[in-house]
Amino acid sequence: MKKLTLSLLVLLSANSFAQDINTQALKACSMIENDFKRLVCYDQIIAGKSIDISTAKTPVMVEQSKAINKEEKFGLEHKNISANSDSEQIALVKKVKKAPHGELVITLANGQVWRQIGTDNFRVKADNEVTIMRGALNSFLLKKMGSNKTIRVKRVK
Structure with a gap:
């Protein structure tokens, strides 16, 4: 009986530790067309940071030394x-x-x-x-x- 109540207590307390996710911010992120910036937006929301899409850097592509037609x-x-x-x-x-x-x-x-x-x-x-x-x-x-x-x-x- 003690094991059952202990496991029930652990399951119920798990919700109290979970953070509330801002659904409005998630909807704002879903409107971003650039895949990388949208991912950065989602990561910032999950981390609890404020959303600032303008500072997101796009990945740097390796440039060819020679221009190819x-x-x-x-x-x-x-x-x-x-x-x-x-x-x-x-x-x-x-x-x-x-x-x-x-x-x-x-x-x-x-x-x-x-x-x-x-x-x-x-x-x-x-x-x-x-x-x-x-x-x-x-x-x-x-x-x-x-x-x-x-x-x-x-x-x-």
């Missing part, structure tokens, strides 16, 4: 967080070679190197014009001009 960034979004590029690119094929497992490795005139994912049959040779476009789930498709067939590719460099 859109053509150089295309297909490298997974390697560079701040890259935003167009949905397709047209280029001229400079060189085509086969990888050990039969995939094509295509070098474009602009210096980009793309590797075929899979071993589907696809005919492309030097001086062909190709279009590289975005596919589903951050993938890329390569299509030869004048053809409807596409292959899935990834950028090597």
Whole structure:
């Protein structure tokens, strides 16, 4: 009986130690559009501090030492967080070679190197014009001009 009353007493006293959360301040934080500032606002409310969003610092992104234009960034979004590029690119094929497992490795005139994912049959040779476009789930498709067939590719460099 003593254990039951003791545990009941502990459960009832836990509410007395809890702080009251300002629901109006929480609603004010939910109106903030910037994710980082909204999180800082919530943290300040939980810590019992006053809300001051203007002093919140945004995280510093690592800057690239060299400025890269859109053509150089295309297909490298997974390697560079701040890259935003167009949905397709047209280029001229400079060189085509086969990888050990039969995939094509295509070098474009602009210096980009793309590797075929899979071993589907696809005919492309030097001086062909190709279009590289975005596919589903951050993938890329390569299509030869004048053809409807596409292959899935990834950028090597």
